[in-house]
Amino acid sequence: MSIQMQCCGIVLMLLLFYFYIRQRRISLDTQKAFLRVFWATFFCLVFDILSIFAIDYRHVIGNGIAEFVAKSYLITLLLVAYSALTYMCVDIYETRELYRCKMKIYFILLVIGIIGTYAAPIEYHYAKDGETVLYTHGPSVIITYGMAVVFFIATFYLMKRKKEKINPRRREAVCIWLIVWVVTAQIQFIYTSLLMVGYAGAIGIMVLYLKLENPETNLDRQTGMFNGGALHQYTRQMFAKKQDFAVVGIFFEDIAYQNIQSEKREAVKMEIIEYFLKVPDALPFKKSQGEIIMLFHNAETAKKQLEEMRQRFTLGWEGSDTKQVHPRWLFLPHANVINRTEDFFELLRGVRDDEKQFSEKDFCLVSDEMIGKLNRKNETGQLIIDAINNDRVDVFYQPIFSTDKQRITSAEALVRIWDGDGNLVMPGSFIDIAEESGMILRLGEIVFEKVCSFIKQNSLERYGLHYIEVNLSVVQCAYDYLAADYIKIMDKYGVDPKFINLEITESASTNAKKTLLENMNALMGYGVSFSLDDFGTGQSNLNYIVDMPVEIVKFDKSMTNAYFENRKAKYVMDAAIHMIHGMGLKIVSEGIETEEQYRAMEDLGISHIQGYYFSRPLPEKEFVEFLNSRNCVEILE
Ligand code: C2E
Ligand code: MG
Ligand code: MG
Numbered sequence: 001m002s003i004q005m006q007c008c009g010i011v012l013m014l015l016l017f018y019f020y021i022r023q024r025r026i027s028l029d030t031q032k033a034f035l036r037v038f039w040a041t042f043f044c045l046v047f048d049i050l051s052i053f054a055i056d057y058r059h060v061i062g063n064g065i066a067e068f069v070a071k072s073y074l075i076t077l078l079l080v081a082y083s084a085l086t087y088m089c090v091d092i093y094e095t096r097e098l099y100r101c102k103m104k105i106y107f108i109l110l111v112i113g114i115i116g117t118y119a120a121p122i123e124y125h126y127a128k129d130g131e132t133v134l135y136t137h138g139p140s141v142i143i144t145y146g147m148a149v150v151f152f153i154a155t156f157y158l159m160k161r162k163k164e165k166i167n168p169r170r171r172e173a174v175c176i177w178l179i180v181w182v183v184t185a186q187i188q189f190i191y192t193s194l195l196m197v198g199y200a201g202a203i204g205i206m207v208l209y210l211k212l213e214n215p216e217t218n219l220d221r222q223t224g225m226f227n228g229g230a231l232h233q234y235t236r237q238m239f240a241k242k243q244d245f246a247v248v249g250i251f252f253e254d255i256a257y258q259n260i261q262s263e264k265r266e267a268v269k270m271e272i273i274e275y276f277l278k279v280p281d282a283l284p285f286k287k288s289q290g291e292i293i294m295l296f297h298n299a300e301t302a303k304k305q306l307e308e309m310r311q312r313f314t315l316g317w318e319g320s321d322t323k324q325v326h327p328r329w330l331f332l333p334h335a336n337v338i339n340r341t342e343d344f345f346e347l348l349r350g351v352r353d354d355e356k357q358f359s360e361k362d363f364c365l366v367s368d369e370m371i372g373k374l375n376r377k378n379e380t381g382q383l384i385i386d387a388i389n390n391d392r393v394d395v396f397y398q399p400i401f402s403t404d405k406q407r408i409t410s411a412e413a414l415v416r417i418w419d420g421d422g423n424l425v426m427p428g429s430f431i432d433i434a435e436e437s438g439m440i441l442r443l444g445e446i447v448f449e450k451v452c453s454f455i456k457q458n459s460l461e462r463y464g465l466h467y468i469e470v471n472l473s474v475v476q477c478a479y480d481y482l483a484a485d486y487i488k489i490m491d492k493y494g495v496d497p498k499f500i501n502l503e504i505t506e507s508a509s510t511n512a513k514k515t516l517l518e519n520m521n522a523l524m525g526y527g528v529s530f531s532l533d534d535f536g537t538g539q540s541n542l543n544y545i546v547d548m549p550v551e552i553v554k555f556d557k558s559m560t561n562a563y564f565e566n567r568k569a570k571y572v573m574d575a576a577i578h579m580i581h582g583m584g585l586k587i588v589s590e591g592i593e594t595e596e597q598y599r600a601m602e603d604l605g606i607s608h609i610q611g612y613y614f615s616r617p618l619p620e621k622e623f624v625e626f627l628n629s630r631n632c633v634e635i636l637e
Pocket of ligand 1: 398413414415426427428431444447471472473474533534557590591592593610611612613617
């Protein structure tokens, strides 16, 4: 009997297990999967030894029992292959439903394998003496190996197909483990007396442990708390399982320690850490320097512990009332209102960096409004990305009527995007988010390309149009390469720049006036003209018009409306019109919906009118039809 190698394997595994259970751990799915692999390999070794004994003493214990033990050993081989596959799946299936469904399929295959192995006959290969069994074979063995091969192939297949989803260290470790296993199985197949598969399995487990599953990698060495990586893994798992948890964030900026002499700080910090480690029912994480995150499974418990912690912090440390530390506190009672780990981390970062979110007592209760804002930001961000990637960005055109010429002489290009269900999304719900994320640069470029392509395909002059107005965002205006990029686009489509009028807003210059002016000068040098949009909103400043080289001022809808509702507003409007005309600039009045409003604007001497009275913004094709059918003929009549 050659059981020395198996015994070595068992000792090795017991040692590993000892190290494993001694460490602080959080309950991670990957660790559960690892334990499955561990125990499958362990029992494989145990049953390897038992089956050798059982077969040798089959005359004593009876053929039936010997056969049962030999087959049980085969089953443990199957369990190893199955557990390897399930271990691999931990990273792959993000949604719980998909994970469960796949696990069910693999489990059914396992059960079929187990039943087949037990039900099919097993045969012994004898040595020359006709008595000593060298190895087992026959249908039962074929079923086991066949099924194990299926599991191995599935594991390698998933490893290759879902490569990008699997942690590379896991891929590498599982690869090494399986290769060691398969190679030793081959060697054992040729040299049947070398019973080394079980031992090789134990070595494989050691590789997994050292590369991936050592719980120490989840710990922060300095504090003994769990580290940021562990927080990431754990919260990802909780969100995937849709399990609720409560969060207490404690932020220690340097100012928190201002009451304490610097030489005493380390000692105080250590005492605080000791205190946090002992908070009942909490999982403490050191997310980053000066940032402790405590997770609780229950909001009530979290609230109670939070109060106690804050109370404790009103006392001093190191036995002195003067040594007080004042961190900032965040409380999120129900984390399941957030959808993804990334959003969770963004929320923590956002709150930490924004002092306004904290009350006088350095406390911030994360409100539904904050989370709603975050969720909207992420959903809309995704909507924009999808629209950009799937060519679902569209441009509508709203005609602008010239009171002098009594026909449509220009139009404003207005961006729209189509969502995945074919619904139209208006700019009011995504421009701010596109600006925040910087995606407005790409979005603006797409809009501009579409406008240039429209101008190239449809001769504007033939329709009596002088130019198309295109909105520029504040972010675009502050972008160094805006002029160069836009000139390149106009060149690409061979568009005469006189057909382009770019709309800027007053807020653009408060951000980066120098860059804005450089961009404007470069574009004007090329032949593009500018308008000032949104006049009459916010803190409109007539001086601003003096400063900015614009040709047109666009009165916002709110200003035109105020004119009809407020007596004083009339005087303001009269004065503004007078001054703007005095500077030789044109005015476009936006938001004109009725004939009465139109007449009033005309009487005020406003030369250009934009509003639903003439038309809503139209898709390209309808806009062309609109121009074709009625370029103001009826008004002329
Ligand atoms: P804006 O540039 O002031 O555009 C005028 C807005 O007023 C448009 O809304 C237009 O549909 C609306 N409007 C025009 N006439 C009437 C009217 O008679 N009644 C009413 N109730 N509304 C009228 P829209 O298309 O929803 O655009 C909203 C804002 O989104 C724009 O205001 C502009 O600031 C921004 N935007 C639109 N397209 C773009 C774009 O391509 N780039 C950038 N950066 N911003 C854009
Ligand atoms: Mg505009
Ligand atoms: Mg406007």
